[in-house]
Amino acid sequence: MTSGISSLTSAAASSAAGKTADSATLASNFTQFLTLLTTQLKNQNPLDPMDTNQFTQQLVQFAQVEQQLKGNDRLDSILANSKAASSASATSYxxxxxxxxxxxADLxxxxxxxxxTPARDATKAVVTISDSKGNVVGTQTTSLAAGSQTFSWNGKNSSGLAAPEGTYTIKVSASDATGATVQVATxxxxxxxxxxxxxxxxxxxxxxxxxPLSRVTGIGLSTTSS
Known part of the structure; x- marks a missing residue:
């Protein structure tokens, strides 16, 4: 009888570890376990009674599995609510x-x-624009003041022709009045x-x-007129 109860406990624990949706099965198994335990206590040999530590340990094992299932359900609920809140926040963008x-950036x-954002004033900054294949389509030499600022490209290539819409990459090589390199964050x-x-x-x-939403560093009203 003891080995049967132990097997039932192990089966329930294994199932719970595999799927959090097995809470109904666990409840059924737990009911069976209590029935078996009660029957064993009623019919045990008075000269060789069941070890109380053994069935107490089995009860504890069931309780731990049940708590883990409930904890997983709560975590799933928290994650679902968090994702819903994040989605609602994202749509506002x-x-x-x-x-x-x-x-x-997209042209x-x-x-x-x-x-x-130059680390400090740059008296000379060479801005290079490349297409998605790595081909240079335009360059511009300018000066940059320290701090965040906007740089706009009109989409004209080196020949003055309009480049096709698509994704383009910017690279900035800047230096100060002494010729020292100035780091420019893009x-x-x-x-x-x-x-x-x-x-x-x-x-x-x-x-x-x-x-990704996590990469957003600033937000403002759209400059596109409706």
Whole structure:
């Protein structure tokens, strides 16, 4: 009888570890366990009674599995609520102009915009724009003041022709008045067209770019007129 009870306990524990949806099965097994335990206590040999430590340990094992199942259910509920809240928050970004970390931006309606943040004043900054294949389509030499600022490209290539819409990459090589290199942090900005909620976390769609919500560093009103 004791070995049968032990087997039943192990089976329930194994099932609970595999699937959190087995709570109904666990309850049924627990009822069977109590029935078997009660029957064993009624019919045990008075000269060789059941070890109380043994069935107490089995009760504890069932209780632990039951607590784990309930804990998993609560965690699933918390995660579901958190995802729902995150999704609701992400949809509020649609139509807004956001700034995110990165060197790529989409050329759309004859304009691509980045945010540049030099560590200090740069008297000379060579800005290079490349297409998705790595081909350089335009360069511009300018000066940059320290701090965050917007850099817009009009979509014209080196020949003055309009480049096709798509994703472009910016690279900035800057130096100060002494010729020392100035580090320039780059970021991308654009209007959020839609939000992809199919994954574990929301992804903002800006043109053809996919930006995880966690990469957003700034948000503002869209500059596109309706």
């Amino acid at each position: 649609i139509g807004k102009n956001v700034t995110t970390d990165g060197t790529t 759309k309606d004859g304009s691509a915009t980045w945010n540049l 970021a991308m900005s654009g209007s959020v067209d839609k939000v992809d909620l199919s994954g574990a976390s929301p992804v903002l769609i800006i043109g053809t770019s996919r930006v």
